[in-house]
Amino acid sequence: xxxxxxxxxxxxxxxxxxxxxxxxxxxxxxxxxxxxxxxxxxxxxxxxxxxxxxxxxxxxxxxxxxxxxxxxxxxxxxxxxxxxxxxxxxxxxxxxxxxxxxxxxxxxxxxxxxxxxxxxxxxxxxxxxxxxxxxxxxxxxxxxxxxxxxxxxxxxxxxxxxxxxxxxxxxxxxxxxxxxxxxxxxxxxxxxxxxxxxxxxxxxxxxxxxxxxxxxxxxxxxxxxxxxxxxxxxxxxxxxxxxxxxxxxxxxxxxxxxxxxxxxxxxxxxxxxxxxxxxxxxxxxxxxxxxxxxxxxxxxxxxxxxxxxxxxxxxxxxxxxxxxxxxxxxxxxxxxxxxxxxxxxxxxxxxxxxxxxxxxxxxxxxxxxxxxxxxxxxxxxxxxxxxxxxxxxxxxxxxxxxxxxxxxxxxxxxxxxxxxxxxxxxxxxxxxxxxxxxxxxxxxxxxxxxxxxxxxxxxxxxxxxxxxxxxxxxxxxxxxxxxxxxxxxxxxxxxxxxxxxxxxxxxxxxxxxxxxxxxxxxxxxxxxxxxxxxxxxxxxxxxxxxxxxxxxxxxxxxxxxxxxxxxxxxxxxxxxxxxxxxxxxxxxxxxxxxxxxxxxxxxxxxxxxxxxxxxxxxxxxxxxxxxxxxxxxxxxxxxxxxxxxxxxxxxxxxxxxxxxxxxxxxx
Numbered sequence: 329x330x331x332x333x334x335x336x337x338x339x340x341x342x343x344x345x346x347x348x349x350x351x352x353x354x355x356x357x358x359x360x361x362x363x364x365x366x367x368x369x370x371x372x373x374x375x376x377x378x379x380x381x382x383x384x385x386x387x388x389x390x391x392x393x394x395x396x397x398x399x400x401x402x403x404x405x406x407x408x409x410x411x412x413x414x415x416x417x418x419x420x421x422x423x424x425x426x427x428x429x430x431x432x433x434x435x436x437x438x439x440x441x442x443x444x445x446x447x448x449x450x451x452x453x454x455x456x457x458x459x460x461x462x463x464x465x466x467x468x469x470x471x472x473x474x475x476x477x478x479x480x481x482x483x484x485x486x487x488x489x490x491x492x493x494x495x496x497x498x499x500x501x502x503x504x505x506x507x508x509x510x511x512x513x514x515x516x517x518x519x520x521x522x523x524x525x526x527x528x529x530x531x532x533x534x535x536x537x538x539x540x541x542x543x544x545x546x547x548x549x550x551x552x553x554x555x556x557x558x559x560x561x562x563x564x565x566x567x568x569x570x571x572x573x574x575x576x577x578x579x580x581x582x583x584x585x586x587x588x589x590x591x592x593x594x595x596x597x598x599x600x601x602x603x604x605x606x607x608x609x610x611x612x613x614x615x616x617x618x619x620x621x622x623x624x625x626x627x628x629x630x631x632x633x634x635x636x637x638x639x640x641x642x643x644x645x646x647x648x649x650x651x652x653x654x655x656x657x658x659x660x661x662x663x664x665x666x667x668x669x670x671x672x673x674x675x676x677x678x679x680x681x682x683x684x685x686x687x688x689x690x691x692x693x694x695x696x697x698x699x700x701x702x703x704x705x706x707x708x709x710x711x712x713x714x715x716x717x718x719x720x721x722x723x724x725x726x727x728x729x730x731x732x733x734x735x736x737x738x739x740x741x742x743x744x745x746x747x748x749x750x751x752x753x754x755x756x757x758x759x760x761x762x763x764x765x766x767x768x769x770x771x772x773x774x775x776x777x778x779x780x781x782x783x784x785x786x787x788x789x790x791x792x793x794x795x796x797x798x799x800x801x802x803x804x805x806x807x808x809x810x811x812x813x814x815x816x817x818x819x820x821x822x823x824x825x826x827x828x829x830x831x832x833x834x835x836x837x838x839x840x841x842x843x844x845x846x847x848x849x850x851x852x853x854x855x856x857x858x859x860x861x862x863x864x865x866x867x868x869x870x871x872x873x874x875x876x877x878x879x880x881x882x883x884x885x886x887x888x889x890x891x892x893x894x895x896x897x898x899x900x901x902x903x904x905x906x907x908x909x910x911x912x913x914x915x916x917x918x919x920x921x922x923x924x925x926x927x928x929x930x931x932x933x934x935x936x937x938x939x940x941x942x943x944x945x946x947x948x949x950x951x952x953x954x955x956x957x958x959x960x961x962x963x964x965x966x967x968x969x970x971x972x973x974x975x976x977x978x979x980x981x982x983x984x985x986x987x988x989x990x991x992x993x994x995x
Contacts, residue, residue, distance in 0.1 A: 338647070340593040342571030342734040343922045345761040345915045348559075348768045349567045356388070356561025357724065363431025366561060367553040368393040375400045377549035379517070381498070382527045383813070384553040386719025387695075390527045391422040394494050395437040397525060399428070402467055403435060407492045407523060409461070410468045413476040414496045418669060418694070420446025420470045422496075438468070445471040455479045462487055473500060473509050480512045485519035498526040499712050501539050510539075517544065524548075529719060542856065546806075550813040556770045562724040568731045568768065570718065570761050574739045574923060579612065579705050580623035590736055591627045591705070597645055597652060599701040600727070602684045602720050605658065606706030611749060612738055613706065617687055621658045624685055628652065639667035640681070657686040672696065678727040697723035705736045707753035711820050714760045715767070735760075739923060740930045751934040752829075758919060759823045759832070762912050767816050769876040774799060774868060777899070796871055798903035800864045807861035810854065811868050818869060822849050823912075833931075834917075835972035837950065838910040842870045844945045867903055873911035932972075942983045950980040 356366045364372060367384050371393040374380055380397070384390050394412065401407035414420050425439045443461050445454045454471065458479035461469045471479075473495070493516060495501065501510045516522050526548070540548075559565060575583065575590030582589055595601065605620045606612040614620055625631055629645040629652065641654040655668045669689075675681055678698040702721040708714050714733075721731040737757055740750035770792070777795030802808050810818065822828055828849065831841050847866045850857070857865065878891035880898065887898040891909055920928055954977050957965050965977035 339596045340573060342569065342573050342594065342732065343918065344569040344571035345758065345918055346570035346765045346768065347567065348556075348765075350560045350562060350565060352563060352566060353561050354563045356558050357563060358561075359431065361432050362396070363428055363433050364396060365389050365392075367558070368396060370553055371551045372396050372400070374549050374551050376405065378523050379548040380523075380525045381545075381548040381550045382525065382553075383550065384527070384529060385555045385558045385722070386529045386716065387697075387723045388529075388553055388558045390496070390529075392426075394496075394525060394527060395423070395426070395428065396433065398468070398492055398494065399433070399435045399437065401492050401523060405523075407490055408467070409491045410494065411476070411488075411491060412468070412470045412494045412496065413473050414446065414470070415473050415500050417446040417472060418689070419496065420444060420472070421673065422695075423470050439470065440466050440468075442466075443469040445469065445475050451475065451478055455482065459483070462491075477508045477512055480515075485515075488516055488520045488522040490521060492523045492525065494525040494527070496527050498528040499539060501526070513540075514544065517547070529715060542854070550809070552813045554771060554816075555768050559722060559768070560770070564724050564726050564729060565722065565731060566729040568718075568722060568733075570733045570764050570768075572735050572737055572757065572761075572922075574737055574927075576739050578614065578623075579736055579738075580620070580627055589627050591624065594734060594736060595627070595703060596701065597628065597647060597650070597682065599732070600678060600682060600696075600698045601701040601703055602686060602696070602699055602717075604686050604702070604704045604717060607687070610706045611753070617658050618660070621656055621685055625654070628654070628683070637667070638671040639664050640671055652682040653680070655681055655684045657684060657689040678725075694720060695723065696720060697725040698727050699723065700728045700730070701732045701734065703734050703736065707737060707757050708735075708760070711760055711763055711824070715764070718764065739927050740934070747930050748934050751931050754919075754931065755829055755833070758915050759829060759912075762832075762915050763816070763820055763823050765915075766819050766873060766876055772872065772875055774871050774875075776801065777901075794871075794875060794898065794901070796867075796901050796903055796906070799871070800860070800867055800903075802861050802864040802868075804858065804861050806854075807857060807865055810857075810865055815869065815872065818850070818853065818865070819873065821853055822846060822869070825849050832910070832912045832916065834910055834913045836946075836976060837953065837973060838913075839907050839949055840946045841910055842866075842907045844943070844949065846870060867906075870911060871903070871906050874906050874909050877911050877914055942979050944983075944987065947980040947983040947987070950977055951984065953977060954981055 359365060360369050362369070362372075365388070367388040371380075371382050371384075375397050382390060382393065384393075398410040402410060412423050414422070423437075423439070426437045428436050443457065443466055445457055451474070454475045455478045458469065458471060458475060459482055462483075495509075495513070501507065501513055513524070516524065539545075559568065573590060573594040577583065579590045595603070603624060605617065605624065608615055608617055625641065625643055629643045629647075632642045632644050632651065634641050639656070641656060643652045643654050644650070645652055655672055657665060657668060659665045659668070672681065672684070675696065675698070681696070684696065699721045702717050704714075704717055708717075718733045721733060735757055737754055738750055740747045740754060773793045774796055775793060776799040777797045802811060827845055828841070831845055843866075846869060847862055850862050850865055850869070854862070854865070874891055875889070878889050881888050881890060889896050889898050889901065896905065923931075954965060957974070957977060965974045965981060967975060967978035967982070969975050969978070
């Protein structure tokens with residue numbers, strides 16, 4: 329690697345809302361006697377399932393896991409053909425032939441090039457090849473989601489009998505009736521004997537529409553391998569940061585205070601970086617994507633030349649004078665872009681490329697292990713997209729001990745007409761980091777603690793079990809499965825809820841968030857759950873979120889937990905105490921210290937304008953707090969107060985008085 333050192337003191341550090349440290353155990357990369365890594369072995373245990381949903385983070389080895397599963401179904405389970413569908417052609421290379429027998433497996437993954445349909449060609453010829461594959465003696469076909477959809481139109485109900493249909497990046501499926509891939513899946517499940525393997529690094533979509541209907545999802549056996557298991561088991565990566573850098577105006581234009589553009593401030597050219605420029609439909613974009621690439625290059629330095637054979641740009645840095653190798657994946661010229669993609673596939677050392685500039689590419693399925701920094705410009709509405717982008721930097725590689733995701737976000741300007749949009753985008757970006765904090769932290773097990781219980785240290789699951797007084801356990805298998813496999817997906821749905829988004833900054837009492845808003849969302853998502861199980865799932869969500877947002881410390885023989893300013897003996901945790909804590913407020917407190925007073929006021933004013941409608945449940949819950957307030961201050965809460973919680977109590981008092989007036993009026 330290039331040993332040249334340059335001064336990095338002029339680079340700004342991102343404001344990290346999330347910082348997770350890992351133990352470098354190497355466990356997730358260890359290989360068993362069949363050549364399987366930890367996640368792959370876990371998935372292989374469920375190989376006999378007819379419908380299998382594999383939820384596992386980027387770089388955990390899902391492609392190889394599918395090979396193991398598919399070959400077992402071909403050799404041992406009566407399956408005659410395997411069809412692998414990927415979202416875009418470039419991901420098809422993940423399923424290229426490989427000799428698995430030399431690592432200990434019983435068969436190799438072999439593919440006739442004729443039936444690798446992730447190549448250049450028109451849709452008509454690929455559909456024809458797909459249908460001929462079904463009539464042939466070949467076993468394996470690789471295609472895009474689009475080819476699968478088009479080919480399905482020419483099939484009968486039984487065409488996929490005794491086939492395995494594997495859908496990579498399964499979050500592209502939707503229960504929405506307009507989603508054609510989802511419709512294909514439903515018909516395959518309903519009409520054929522096909523087996524299905526669904527794989528994704530993030531099961532939740534960017535919208536509120538579920539991937540599968542509950543009755544269809546219930547048919548799947550789920551294998552979940554979480555981010556913490558993956559990253560904690562690496563050899564080289566020690567830490568991951570998720571943070572933000574704010575700017576006003578255009579990200580590539582000089583800012584008054586520093587004389588540098590926001591991109592120049594935050595882009596450390598010593599770090600192998602993927603820059604995702606804003607979507608052309610976003611407020612942050614100039615609407616001219618090719619010009620934006622030029623702006624990015626100008627921020628970095630001066631273009632010396634472009635290699636005709638590889639398409640790689642050689643740019644002389646204006647900071648260090650170094651020649652930086654930059655790949656432009658925004659280029660509309662397919663031939664030129666394919667050159668760069670082909671070069672990137674052959675990258676074998678950290679010196680081969682320095683920076684990649686992309687728009688829609690270099691997200692899911694893109695592999696550049698040396699990437700240290702994923703720098704995303706502009707707000708991204710899809711949590712799935714954010715997780716995919718972060719996954720580009722979390723590959724384990726000997727050139728890095730820290731991986732960084734930075735979102736370069738436009739600050740709301742109080743005089744801007746689009747201030748409400750900018751504030752909402754900022755809040756949603758913060759929300760994404762809250763979710764990632766939950767996804768990336770180690771998992772705990774929670775169970776009730778009883779007064780007469782004697783602790784058994786040997787059965788405490790290596791310190792991962794925390795006992796909570798007043799804690800309810802689920803009674804149905806459905807609720808147990810939600811807690812076991814769907815907790816992060818549920819948190820994503822909660823964090824995307826409009827009411828929740830307005831409540832999280834701390835203008836609503838934590839008890840309202842935890843005992844009214846969250847269970848309401850759970851009931852909407854899982855209408856089949858009993859009230860008892862809704863409460864059990866709610867408690868697990870809230871306890872898990874609060875504990876993951878806290879720190880556990882040992883003093884002598886005792887453990888204490890520091891949460892929301894309180895320092896509590898871990899043996900004294902009660903669900904009532906947990907319910908008094910807003911599990912998501914810390915990020916907003918960090919944010920309030922990181923932006924200017926005028927920006928903070930613009931954020932607060934926008935939140936105040938979009939008040940949450942008062943409900944009877946919330947008003948009743950606040951009644952005790954209103955009485956405490958009056959006893960303490962001698963006055964009723966003031967609707968004009970600058971304290972948002974006092975305002976909310978005043979609103980509740982008005983609501984209760986009006987409700988009382990209506991009752992008396994109606995006799």
